[in-house]
Amino acid sequence: MNIVCIGGGPAGLYFGISMKLRDPAHQLTVIERNGPDDTFGWGVVFSDQTLENLQRNDPVSAREVAQSFARWDDIDVHFKGEVITSGGHGFVGIGRRKLLHLLQARARQLGVKLCFQTDVEDAAAFKDADLVIAADGINSRVRERYAEHFKPDVDVRPNKYIWLGTHRLFEAFTFIFEHTEHGWIWAHAYRFDSDTSTFIVECQESAWKGFGFDRMSQEENIAACERLFAKYLGGQRLLSNAQHLRGSAAWLNFRRVSCGKWHHRNIVLMGDAAHTAHFSIGSGTKLALEDAIDLARLLHEKAALKGALEEYEAVRRVEVLKLQSTARNSMEWFEHAPRYVHFEPLQFAYALLTRSQRVSHENLRVRDKAWVEEVERWLAQRSAGKRSKRAVPPMFTPFKLRELSLWNRVAVSPMSMYSAKDGTPNDFHLVHYGARAQGGAALIFTEMTDVSRQGRITPGCAGLYKDAHVPAWKRIVDFVHDHTPAKIALQLGHAGPKGSTKLEWEGANEPLEDGNWELLAPSPIPWSPANQVPKAMTRRDMARVKAQFVRAAEMAIECDFDLLELHCAHGYLLSAFITPLTNRRGDEYGGSLANRLRYPLEVFCAMRAVWPGEKPMSVRISASDWAGESAITGDDAVEIARAFKAAGADVIDVSAGQTSARAMPVYGRMFQTPFADQIRNEVGIATMAVGNIFEIDHVNGIIASGRADLCLLARPHLWDPYWTLHAATQQGYKDVPWPPQYLSGKQQLERITERAAQQQMAINI
Numbered sequence: 001m002n003i004v005c006i007g008g009g010p011a012g013l014y015f016g017i018s019m020k021l022r023d024p025a026h027q028l029t030v031i032e033r034n035g036p037d038d039t040f041g042w043g044v045v046f047s048d049q050t051l052e053n054l055q056r057n058d059p060v061s062a063r064e065v066a067q068s069f070a071r072w073d074d075i076d077v078h079f080k081g082e083v084i085t086s087g088g089h090g091f092v093g094i095g096r097r098k099l100l101h102l103l104q105a106r107a108r109q110l111g112v113k114l115c116f117q118t119d120v121e122d123a124a125a126f127k128d129a130d131l132v133i134a135a136d137g138i139n140s141r142v143r144e145r146y147a148e149h150f151k152p153d154v155d156v157r158p159n160k161y162i163w164l165g166t167h168r169l170f171e172a173f174t175f176i177f178e179h180t181e182h183g184w185i186w187a188h189a190y191r192f193d194s195d196t197s198t199f200i201v202e203c204q205e206s207a208w209k210g211f212g213f214d215r216m217s218q219e220e221n222i223a224a225c226e227r228l229f230a231k232y233l234g235g236q237r238l239l240s241n242a243q244h245l246r247g248s249a250a251w252l253n254f255r256r257v258s259c260g261k262w263h264h265r266n267i268v269l270m271g272d273a274a275h276t277a278h279f280s281i282g283s284g285t286k287l288a289l290e291d292a293i294d295l296a297r298l299l300h301e302k303a304a305l306k307g308a309l310e311e312y313e314a315v316r317r318v319e320v321l322k323l324q325s326t327a328r329n330s331m332e333w334f335e336h337a338p339r340y341v342h343f344e345p346l347q348f349a350y351a352l353l354t355r356s357q358r359v360s361h362e363n364l365r366v367r368d369k370a371w372v373e374e375v376e377r378w379l380a381q382r383s384a385g386k387r388s389k390r391a392v393p394p395m396f397t398p399f400k401l402r403e404l405s406l407w408n409r410v411a412v413s414p415m416s417m418y419s420a421k422d423g424t425p426n427d428f429h430l431v432h433y434g435a436r437a438q439g440g441a442a443l444i445f446t447e448m449t450d451v452s453r454q455g456r457i458t459p460g461c462a463g464l465y466k467d468a469h470v471p472a473w474k475r476i477v478d479f480v481h482d483h484t485p486a487k488i489a490l491q492l493g494h495a496g497p498k499g500s501t502k503l504e505w506e507g508a509n510e511p512l513e514d515g516n517w518e519l520l521a522p523s524p525i526p527w528s529p530a531n532q533v534p535k536a537m538t539r540r541d542m543a544r545v546k547a548q549f550v551r552a553a554e555m556a557i558e559c560d561f562d563l564l565e566l567h568c569a570h571g572y573l574l575s576a577f578i579t580p581l582t583n584r585r586g587d588e589y590g591g592s593l594a595n596r597l598r599y600p601l602e603v604f605c606a607m608r609a610v611w612p613g614e615k616p617m618s619v620r621i622s623a624s625d626w627a628g629e630s631a632i633t634g635d636d637a638v639e640i641a642r643a644f645k646a647a648g649a650d651v652i653d654v655s656a657g658q659t660s661a662r663a664m665p666v667y668g669r670m671f672q673t674p675f676a677d678q679i680r681n682e683v684g685i686a687t688m689a690v691g692n693i694f695e696i697d698h699v700n701g702i703i704a705s706g707r708a709d710l711c712l713l714a715r716p717h718l719w720d721p722y723w724t725l726h727a728a729t730q731q732g733y734k735d736v737p738w739p740p741q742y743l744s745g746k747q748q749l750e751r752i753t754e755r756a757a758q759q760q761m762a763i764n765i
Contacts, residue, residue, distance in 0.1 A: 001026050001299070004126045006142060007135035008032025008114065010044075011271030011288035013103035014061075015133060016112035018296035021058055028112040033119045033136075039100060042165040042199075042241065043070075043093045043192030045282030050289065051092070057293045061106040068094050068102065070191045074172035077349040078232065080179075084349035088367030091173055093192035099285075121145075123267050131305065132267045133295075135288070138255055140273035150269060151260030159335050160213070160251045161202040161279075162221065168236035170197045175352060176232050177337070182210030184338045187229055188280065199238060200279065201225050202334060208251065218250045254278055254331065258324065262317075263309040270295060275320045277327035280334055281356055287323060291316055325668060330356040332674070339681045343706055350375050351705040357669065361394070361700040379704055393731045394703040395696070395724075399442075399710065401616035401650045401686065404562055406710070407485055407737075409703050410724045411443035412436045413690050413712035414491045414565075414620070416461065418503045423450065423463025425472045434479050436717050437486040438739050440724030443710065444486050446473075448493040448567050451548040454517055455494035455573065458503050464492065464552040464559075473559040481560070485737045489563035490556045491620065492549060492607075496573025497521040497534040497582065509661075520545065522577045522599075523584040528661040536585070545573070546603050553607040564611050566604050569622040570658035574600040578640065579625055579632050579659045593636060597643050608648045618688070619644045620653035623675035626663040634678050641679045641687075651686040651709065652679055670698055677707040688712050696727045729753050 003019065005012040008030050016028040046069075054062040069092040077084040104114060123132040123142050134142035143150050166189075174189040185203040192198060208214065213221055222238050229238075240250060257276040262269045271288030295312045302308035333355035340351055353359055365372040373391035380388040383397035399406045419428045437444050450456045450463045463469055473490075480488045500516045501509055511531050520541055521534035537545070549566075556564055568574040576582040577599050583590050589599050608617055621644075623637035632640075641652045654676035657665045665671070672691030680687040689708035693699060699711045716723050728736040729749050738746045 001130040002128060003028050003131045003133065004123075004129040005030045005133040005135055006120045006123065007133075007137060007140075007271070007273070008034075008036075008100075008104075008116065009135060009137060009271065009288065010099060010103060010285050011273075011292055012133060012135035013100070013107050013112075014289050015135065015270065015292035015296060016107045017058055017061060017103065017110055018292050019299065020107075020110035020112055022296060022300040024111060028107075029115060030107065030112055031115045031118050031120055033117065035116050036100070036104060036114075037097060039096050039241070042096060042163065042196065043190060044096050044099055044285045045091055045093050045190065047282075047286065048090060050286045053290060053293060058106070061102060064102045064106070065094060065099065066092075068098050068193070070094070070193055072172055072191070075353065076170075076172040076174045077345070077352055078174070078176040079345045079348050080177075082345040084345050085172065086349065086353060086364070086368045086371045089173065090367075091190070093190055093198075095193045095196065098193065130266060131299075133270055134267060134273045135270045136273055138257060138272040138276055140269070142267065143259065143269055143273050146264050146267065149261060149264035153258050153260070155256040157254045157256060157278075157331065157335065158205055159202055160205055160208040160253060161200055162225065162240075162251045164199045164201065164222065164225065165239045165241065166197050166199045166233060166236050167195055167239075168197060168199075168233045169195065174232075176229060177341075177348075178228060179341070180207070180211075180228070183207035184341060185211075185228060186334075186337060187232075189232075199229075201229070204335070204338065213251060221250055256324075256328070256331070262313045266305065268295065268309055268312070275324060277320075277324050278331035278334075280330045281323075281327050281358075283323050283327055287320060290319070326356045326358045329674075336678070339678070340706070342681070344378075346375060346378050347704070347706055351707075354701050354705050357701075360697040361704060362697050375704055393696075393700055393728075393733050395699040395711070396728065396733055396736070397703070399686075401563070403614040404487060404616050406442035406487060408440070408442040408724065409710050410441045410699060410727075411489075411688065411710050411712045412441045412445055412717045413714035414445040414447050414567075415714050415718070416447040416457065416504065418458050418460035418505075420460055420462040423453065423456070423461065423465060424469055425462050425476060429462070429472075430476050430479060433476050433488070434483070435721040437480040437484040437488065438742075439717070439720075439722035440728065440736060440738075441713075441717065442486060442724075443563070444480060444488045445565065445712070446488070446490050448491050448572070449552070451492055451494055451545070451552040454520065455496075455499065455545075455548070457495040457499055457572075458501055459512075459515075460503050461495075464490070464555050465548065470555050470558050473556075473561075477560050483739070487562040489565055489618070490559070490561040491565040491567050492552050492556070493567030494520075494545060494549075494573035496571075496576045497525065497531070498527050498571050500532065520573060521582065522589065522596075523582060525582045525584065527571065542589075542599060542602075546599075546606055549603050550606045550610055553610050557610075557612065563616050563618060564607065565618040565620055565653060566600075566607060567620050568600050569620045569653075569655045571622075571660065574603065575622055575659055579622070580630055581625055581627060581660045593639060594643075597640060601643060601647050604644060604649070605647050616650035617648065618651045618653050619649050620655055622656050622659050623654050623672070623679070624656045625659045626657045626665045627660045628664075632659070634675055637675055638679055638682050641683045641685060645683055645685045649685070651688060652676075652683075653688045653690065653712065654679055654708070655690050668692065669695075670702065673702055673707055680708060681706065686710075690714070696730060699727075 012030045019026045071092050074087045169191045170189045176187040188200040226238050262274050270291045277283040298308040298312045376391040380392040396408045452465045519534035524536045526533045583596050625631035656672045657663050673689045676687040676689040686709040688710040690712040694716045
């Protein structure tokens with residue numbers, strides 16, 4: 001094949017190497033607009049996995065690269081006058097210029113033609129080429145020239161950063177956070193050769209403007225950064241290798257690139273031209289090299305060019321999306337770093353290390369057991385309010401809301417069972433809630449319990465609107481209190497426009513075939529075209545429904561529930577008032593967010609007025625509509641939470657979505673936790689995280705990093721009511737109150753778990 005590669009960075013060079021290794025007969029030309037020594041950036045960080053991939057693909061260049069590595073194990077976090085050090089991380093770094101020189105030499109050795117200082121405006125110039133590779137970086141001209149085919153999505157991020165170097169050698173991967181009169185500014189620093197370190201300075205735009213960086217020359221910018229970080233530089237200067245940039249242009253906004261397609265005819269994108277991942281996890285070069293390996297492999301294996309390019313895109317897209325997701329988490333943490341500066345240094349460092357969700361609590365333990373145990377002792381002491389010598393799994397630290405004390409941080413999320421008769425819970429509910437209360441969770445939520453027959457989702461929904469409901473619920477509450485250490489919370493709601501539908505397993509959100517009842521909503525907007533049109537509520541309707549919520553709260557007192565939650569999420573009645581997607585009212589209950597919140601807040605305040613002062617109240621909200629513009633966003637959720645806090649809410653149950661049939665949620669592990677994190681750390685109110693939390697590591701990491709105060713698990717408690725007790729055994733934590741009737745089972749489980757651990761240890765040895 002005659003192949004032209006536009007771009008002589010790691011992607012283009014390594015692709016040329018990889019193709020020549022598979023067939024020396026290929027004609028490979030790599031064209032670079034800069035000179036062989038010109039590069040932006042200083043050091044490149046590799047992981048062990050990347051090194052293994054390079055070794056398998058080309059042992060010769062892998063060996064040359066490995067011999068030039070700077071290696072380190074520690075991460076140092078400088079924050080509030082303390083240095084928090086965590087070890088065992090195993091990083092390696094190399095100078096970008098050194099890497100390019102090594103790859104250039106290897107490419108020439110294999111017969112790749114290298115053309116420097118040659119500008120290419122359009123891939124169409126290479127009509128005789130069988131394949132044109134666009135590896136021309138984040139500002140790819142080829143990608144933009146054929147944008148209608150590649151469909152690039154370029155997201156310019158808000159933070160400012162400047163990529164510098166220094167001869168101050170940092171022997172650990174170092175993060176430095178400095179508080180100034182203009183706000184927080186921080187540096188990412190690491191050594192990559194015998195006498196040079198990368199030094200990336202980053203801050204929010206407000207701080208950047210406050211310092212006046214936007215009005216300075218490049219020399220003034222660097223001098224200002226030197227003054228800010230002087231005590232960490234040991235007398236060394238900061239250096240720039242981007243001399244072509246002037247003044248504030250030396251500061252950049254990271255551009256997150258993703259493309260709908262990676263190939264068009266015989267043109268294919270590779271590396272940063274196709275996708276980018278934030279520098280805070282050092283993944284850009286990794287992606288570029290692995291793109292090159294897979295594309296070369298598939299071109300060699302596949303007879304047809306089109307088939308090879310399609311499979312390349314299919315294979316690489318999955319891996320890229322995974323890493324971009326990880327990088328997005330890390331990027332967003334740094335974009336909002338000032339959100340966490342109220343943390344104590346140890347927790348701040350833990351939150352930083354686990355920011356991407358790729359490094360988990362147990363993964364950290366493998367790297368640095370002593371440090372993780374220090375975090376666990378600190379959290380146990382802080383939670384219990386007394387000195388603790390024990391390292392306690394974060395999920396088993398206590399938590400208090402008003403006078404309600406919970407012995408751990410795990411809760412059973414509200415889950416509709418659709419098994420009541422005219423709202424009355426029965427033996428199924430007694431066994432269902434009783435089993436989960438025995439299973440170790442500290443707090444059990446009821447399903448959404450409706451305040452009227454009209455407010456039910458389905459005919460099978462539980463309610464609290466008839467006198468007969470009180471003893472039925474009290475029977476369940478008494479069992480939980482008498483036989484378990486768990487507390488039980490009641491979630492009250494009204495289905496609004498999502499009511500009068502079939503049982504979940506008969507057709508979720510599908511209207512009943514017959515027997516429908518009138519629906520209420522802020523505006524006459526149906527949940528979907530298939531659902532009935534609700535009645536727009538009058539002021540009389542609103543007063544009546546509010547009274548129903550108050551009456552249900554009073555009945556909840558008779559039942560002796562420990563916590564009361566108001567359901568303002570998922571498109572049900574009160575949620576329908578909050579989101580502009582379904583609230584089109586022209587009165588004081590529509591329009592602005594403050595107006596749309598007016599009725600839910602009126603209902604909450606009326607309930608809080610009758611609910612005992614020593615007992616807490618929570619509110620479940622949908623923190624995002626996931627429905628594009630003119631919809632609820634995370635920033636709106638902060639204002640919603642702030643309003644409910646002012647009204648007397650003690651904790652926010654942070655869910656998301658389900659407010660519109662056209663929502664497009666982004667699923668993944670702990671995918672709603674970022675909303676709980678934002679609300680907790682911007683509003684200053686306790687939060688409950690929910691949404692695809694299903695592993696022990698998830699719970700421990702969320703609690704230890706201060707992203708939420710409680711974790712609500714739904715489906716895990718359906719497949720294992722004893723999830724929390726089993727989690728304690730798996731972690732070797734024995735100070736857990738099992739039902740006394742089941743203690744022999746506890747002992748056997750502990751023996752089985754210990755035996756399995758010993759067998760695994762023997763295998764590892």
